[in-house]
Amino acid sequence: MAPPRFPEFTPVRIDDRNEFEARLAAYRPETSELSFTNLFLWQEHYGIQWSILDEWLVVICTAGGPRCHALPPVGPPNRAGVCRRLLEYLRAERGAADPQIERADERLVAELAGEPAFAVEPAREHFDYLYRRTDLAELSGKKYHGKRNHIAQFERRHAFRYESLDVVRAESCRELAARWCQVKRCQEDQGLTGESRAVEKALLHIAPLELRCGSIVVDGRVAAFCLGEMLNPETAVIHIEKADPEIPGLYPLINREFCRRAIPDAIFVNREQDLGEEGLRKAKLSYHPVRLVEKFRIRLAAT
Helix, strand or coil: CCCCECCCCEEHHHHHHHHHHHHHHHHHCCCCCCHHHHHHHHHHHHHHHEEEEEEEEEEEEEHHHHHCEEEECCCCCHHHHHHHHHHHHHHHHCCCCCEEEECHHHHHHHHHCCCCEEEEEEEEEEEEEEEEHHHHHHCCCCHHHHHHHHHHHHHHHCCEECCCCCCCHHHHHHHHHHHHHHHHHHHHHHHHHCHHHHHHHHHHHHHCCCCEEEEECCCCEEEEEEEEEEEEEEEEEEEEEECCCCCHHHHHHHHHHHHCCCCCCCHHHHHHCCCHHHHHHHHHHHHCCCCEEEEEEEEECCC
16 A cells, blocks of 8 residues: 555554555654654654655644644654744644644754744653663662662562563563553553553564564563564664563562663663653662653744
8 A cells, every 4th residue: 555645644553564664764753753663653642644755754743623733754854844844833733822843853953054934842741761782781889779679589489480472472571561550550651551552552463563572471471571672783672561560670680680681782772761750760860871862842933
């Protein structure tokens, strides 16, 4: 099937993967949003749709109604013209009162430098956390003493195995995700409800998405699991990580084992953003990122 051509948009479907992957591979993204897996898993929650505008892959998120926004166009520089057309389209055709390109990377911002048509501001809540894989896999040195202690306490109490995921293990992961949602009361939080659906979708599409998967098995059932992939040739991205909230030490353990066993070819690990949540920010900083992958919000400048 031919890809949609702007201004026609269509929802992201699993059969679109090849079209996306070819364009994303050429772009070599650093931000976690720019992966087919991310767009496919969150399609329903954000109302994600896509199109081809001349040389560029363009993606919009329609679930916000008047707050409908776009993601950065994927393709060659200079993207000033395509950004302006996209923002004007959101205002004129999608009813966006304040059309925005969200989660834009530093490359796009550099291309727009000196362009008076745009207003650009950093979006700290969307900055990705980037780590050295070896730091997460080895947890060496004083700064990771607390992480090693948590794992050691877990190992004193539990025998465990690290396993990849097959159909049986995927079903056990779904059971764990359901228990996690009960404890966290997902039904009362729109964001957690959307995440729950994304987790379910990922577990049902492990093979076609070619995800790298790992799990911690305790007493014959999955107690923690992790799903990720290579974002670019040097960097893995962790899309999903869940652990039994009633068993301390599982999160540092699954993080360490996944980095050791599932992504040995990665130099860096992108563990996505904190969405401005104080507890999540503290947890991500506690692993000592080598840097934050900055993202920006782009608007049409007031005239």
